Amino acid sequence: MNAQTHQSDAFPRTTRTWIGDQLALGAIGRDEVNRHVMAIYSHPLRVYLLGSSCRTAGEPDEIINGFFASRLDRSSFFDDWQDSGLRLRKWLINALHFHVKEQWREVRRHAGESMPDVVEDESTAHLENDLHRAWVDSLVRESFRAAAASCLDSGLSDHWDIFVRHFVNVQAYADLCTDFDISPAQAAVMARTAAIRFRTAVRDSIARDGVETGEIDSEIQSIMGRL
Amino acid sequence: MPNQDANADRIREHEAFNDSTLTDLLQCSLEPSSSPVHHLVSHYRDKSQTDWFDRILVDLSIPSSLDVACFGETCPHSLETLTSLKQKCKSAFQLADEPGLKCDALLKYYLAIAMAIMGHGRFITSRDRAEFEMIFVEVAEITPTPWNAFLREAALKLCELA
Numbered sequence: 001m002n003a004q005t006h007q008s009d010a011f012p013r014t015t016r017t018w019i020g021d022q023l024a025l026g027a028i029g030r031d032e033v034n035r036h037v038m039a040i041y042s043h044p045l046r047v048y049l050l051g052s053s054c055r056t057a058g059e060p061d062e063i064i065n066g067f068f069a070s071r072l073d074r075s076s077f078f079d080d081w082q083d084s085g086l087r088l089r090k091w092l093i094n095a096l097h098f099h100v101k102e103q104w105r106e107v108r109r110h111a112g113e114s115m116p117d118v119v120e121d122e123s124t125a126h127l128e129n130d131l132h133r134a135w136v137d138s139l140v141r142e143s144f145r146a147a148a149a150s151c152l153d154s155g156l157s158d159h160w161d162i163f164v165r166h167f168v169n170v171q172a173y174a175d176l177c178t179d180f181d182i183s184p185a186q187a188a189v190m191a192r193t194a195a196i197r198f199r200t201a202v203r204d205s206i207a208r209d210g211v212e213t214g215e216i217d218s219e220i221q222s223i224m225g226r227l
Numbered sequence: 228m229p230n231q232d233a234n235a236d237r238i239r240e241h242e243a244f245n246d247s248t249l250t251d252l253l254q255c256s257l258e259p260s261s262s263p264v265h266h267l268v269s270h271y272r273d274k275s276q277t278d279w280f281d282r283i284l285v286d287l288s289i290p291s292s293l294d295v296a297c298f299g300e301t302c303p304h305s306l307e308t309l310t311s312l313k314q315k316c317k318s319a320f321q322l323a324d325e326p327g328l329k330c331d332a333l334l335k336y337y338l339a340i341a342m343a344i345m346g347h348g349r350f351i352t353s354r355d356r357a358e359f360e361m362i363f364v365e366v367a368e369i370t371p372t373p374w375n376a377f378l379r380e381a382a383l384k385l386c387e388l389a
Contacts (some may be wrong), residue, residue, distance in 0.1 A: 189383055193368070227249055
């Protein structure tokens with residue numbers, strides 16, 4: 001074993017990310033990773049599948065479920081992702097392509113050469129956009145759920161309600177004063193607490209996609225620019 | 228204790244967002260990276276131990292037995308003491324040459340101001356009140372119970388003082 005390899009073994013790559021940290025915890029951590037990946041990425045993968053030539057390969061939900069069952073338990077799957085330097089969403093799309101081809105070839109092997117091969121898409125620009133929109137929607141919805149749960153667990157349900165009514169229902173803080181018996185300035189302060197919980201959840205999810213901490217703001221700017 | 232089923236419904240609602248709402252929500256996910264409070268939050272957020280805050284309280288001469296929920300009656304310091312403490316922390320922040328010491332001084336500075344609001348109903352700095360309302364809720368997120376609720380309450384009370 002040369003010195004370079006030895007150094008690599010001494011500093012395991014799998015501790016670089018939240019996913020690496022979770023996998024290091026064993027079965028509990030792996031369950032948490034799988035829950036996170038399925039919660040955030042099922043919808044965008046399904047949207048991608050429906051828009052691509054792979055849609056002819058079968059029922060989308062069955063393909064996605066089969067894909068997760070086939071890949072998520074492989075111990076090397078996330079190690080290889082971390083080594084790739086790709087965003088997790090991109091890595092999953094590539095892996096889904098491989099999975100569909102594998103499955104299709106298996107079907108062909110049994111059915112004979114009369115079945116056509118999976119046709120590659122000539123242009124993936126529209127697919128990339130659909131994937132992006134679906135991923136953002138999924139990420140924000142999951143972050144929304146996580147922040148809501150966090151606020152409610154902390155006894156901050158009014159803070160959460162004010163945040164939702166202001167940022168989602170677009171109600172002015174002044175319009176919330178009577179319902180909560182507070183001033184507009186206090187409504188803004190309470191919304192801020194919930195906004196911090198939401199902000200934390202969004203930033204965690206973006207980091208889990210493979211974005212370095214110092215690049216999260218520019219990633220969010222980029223995400224907004226593509227909407 | 229909130230009703231669990233009602234809470235679950237609130238968490239599930241808002242299944243779909245339009246692009247405008249998504250943009251607004253993402254906008255509030257941006258972090259103000261250059262402010263001192265951001266550095267303070269980043270510094271303490273990653274600490275796995277919880278005794279760091281006990282040390283802060285000792286430095287501020289806050290007894291561990293203090294009933295924080297009734298701070299109006301139990302405030303251990305006079306307004307003059309808190310004003311002097313705030314000034315000392317400000318100087319310590321300016322003199323500190325190590326990030327950890329800077330963050331400790333800044334946190335104590337914020338806490339001295341919050342204690343003056345909660346204990347004496349006074350805002351003891353000439354700086355912008357709205358800025359401190361937001362600082363308190365940011366710092367509350369990395370502060371252990373019951374001081375997190377104390378800081379959130381100080382932010383709300385500061386709105387009333389304005």
